[in-house]
Amino acid sequence: MTAGIDTPDRRGRTGLDRQGRGLDGNPDVRIVDVELLSSDWYVLRKTTFDYRGPDGTWTRQQRETYDRGDGAAVLLYDAGRGTVVLTRQFRLPAYVNGHPDGMLLEVPAGLLDGDAPEEAIRREAAEETGLAIGEPQRVFAPYMSPGSVTERLHCFAAPYDGSSPLADRAGVAEEGEDIAVVELPFAKALSMVRTGEIADAKTVMLLQWAALEGLLK
Structure with missing residues (x-):
């Protein structure tokens, strides 16, 4: 059981690893996995995705995103x-x-x-x-x-x-x-x-x- 995923974190949030999954607005980007790294006051995630370049080649990349809200x-x-x-x-x-x-x-x-x-x-x-x-x-x-x-x-x-x-x-x-x-x-x-x-x-x-x-x- 992980706080922020299947049990509430300190702010009562769950499912924080689902942010970004299922996005289909860009055909050159496929979300592979979203890992929750931290959910203290704000949320830090590591997202793995496949990216298709101009020559049609797919590469696998990772990015960390810090989510503090708008x-x-x-x-x-x-x-x-x-x-x-x-x-x-x-x-x-x-x-x-x-x-x-x-x-x-x-x-x-x-x-x-x-x-x-x-x-x-x-x-x-x-x-x-x-x-x-x-x-x-x-x-x-x-x-x-x-x-x-x-x-x-x-x-x-x-x-x-x-x-x-x-x-x-x-x-x-x-x-x-x-x-x-x-x-x-x-x-x-x-x-x-x-x-x-x-x-x-x-x-x-x-x-x-x-x-x-x-x-x-």
Whole structure:
């Protein structure tokens, strides 16, 4: 008996080795086997598949995929004041991979956890910044690291009311969150992309989208 396969894992899940079996959308790919490597909070699988190349030759390959569920992110902006609201928090993976202190400036974001993307961004904006947002605009939904991570990130932009003072800190304490709320002029945020002070991919993408669209001056 294996947790996550035929008995519930710590999150009550079973059948985690069935993800990907039976896919038939690509005639050049045949799923052979799916092995569950880990099902702690997220899920790590090793998939064996046959792949047919352009010359018709079939080769057997293996890939590991990390499944943390899909997420959503939102760029909060005040067009009248020309500002955006970001968060600053500690990210261990960035820290161990060369970031000086692991403190990243980011747009509010989080996993869907069963919610629709629009509901998720409203929840995350409230939890991470204390702000209620206006009508969100769907921007794009990229795969963030398709070589190994299954996550698709639903990205939005939404206005916020900057006329009231912002909270200094936010986050859900029970989840270990300690988040600083940072309001910046949009031009300053763009310059921080150029200097590398903003190095989070989803944040870079949304700021550059806003610049291309002329969302803020």
